[in-house]
Amino acid sequence: GQSLEQPSEVTAVEGAIVQINCTYQTSGFYGLSWYQQHDGGAPTFLSYNALDGLEETGRFSSFLSRSDSYGYLLLQELQMKDSASYFCPQSGAGSYQLTFGKGTKLSVIP
Amino acid sequence: GAVVSQHPSRVICKSGTSVKIECRSLDFQATTMFWYRQFPKKSLMLMATSNEGSKATYEQGVEKDKFLINHASLTLSTLTVTSAHPEDSSFYICSARSRVGLAGETQYFGPGTRLLVL
Numbered sequence: 001g002q003s004l005e006q007p008s009e010v011t012a013v014e015g016a017i018v019q020i021n022c023t024y025q026t027s028g029f030y031g032l033s034w035y036q037q038h039d040g041g042a043p044t045f046l047s048y049n050a051l052d053g054l055e056e057t058g059r060f061s062s063f064l065s066r067s068d069s070y071g072y073l074l075l076q077e078l079q080m081k082d083s084a085s086y087f088c089p090q091s092g093a094g095s096y097q098l099t100f101g102k103g104t105k106l107s108v109i110p
Numbered sequence: 111g112a113v114v115s116q117h118p119s120r121v122i123c124k125s126g127t128s129v130k131i132e133c134r135s136l137d138f139q140a141t142t143m144f145w146y147r148q149f150p151k152k153s154l155m156l157m158a159t160s161n162e163g164s165k166a167t168y169e170q171g172v173e174k175d176k177f178l179i180n181h182a183s184l185t186l187s188t189l190t191v192t193s194a195h196p197e198d199s200s201f202y203i204c205s206a207r208s209r210v211g212l213a214g215e216t217q218y219f220g221p222g223t224r225l226l227v228l
Binding site for chain 1: 142144146152153154155156159203205207216217218219220221222
């Protein structure tokens with residue numbers, strides 16, 4: 001399957017909606033997580049999808065389509081504090097390890 | 111939510127010395143902890159997986175004799191960078207695995223330790 005891929009950078013306006021896409025490796029895939037990391041900080045867990053469909057947590061939603069090896073993170077009502085890097089590490093069946101890609105740097109502008 | 115701490119947050123040391131970094135799960139038991147390394151504006155690179163009471167499993171290319179990992183209890187794992195050199199300067203982050211509700215295989219990350227070797 002293809003490697004874990006995300007856009008390297010995304011810019012969006014405060015108050016808008018932004019979608020960050022992620023395609024992952026199909027071999028041994030078990031689930032897809034989303035983490036937020038501010039500059040100089042540690043990753044913070046946002047959501048996890050193991051089954052197809054949408055998971056909603058406040059302003060953030062995450063979607064997974066196993067048939068398309070694809071997922072996305074949807075951020076609504078963007079705030080300046082949402083400016084950060086977003087990672088979609090995948091986990092494998094029988095393994096608790098997360099495989100991280102290069103992440104997407106989101107910049108929210110006024 | 112689950113809290114993971116790391117100590118120290120920053121350390122500066124001379125080349126050739128050893129540095130120990132502690133990772134603690136504060137409000138849950140972590141049977142598995144992970145150690146990552148991250149270079150500026152880069153992804154997290156998994157260094158090793160640490161299971162309580164057993165030897166750590168190192169990723170390919172990571173020297174186990176240089177990066178000593180001890181997972182002595184369900185709440186503490188330590189990473190010791192032995193004979194540190196300037197190329198070991200990096201941001202080291204630990205995480206602990208927690209099965210929390212329906213969140214699946216969630217990992218909770220510590221705040222990281224920034225190591226600078228002079």
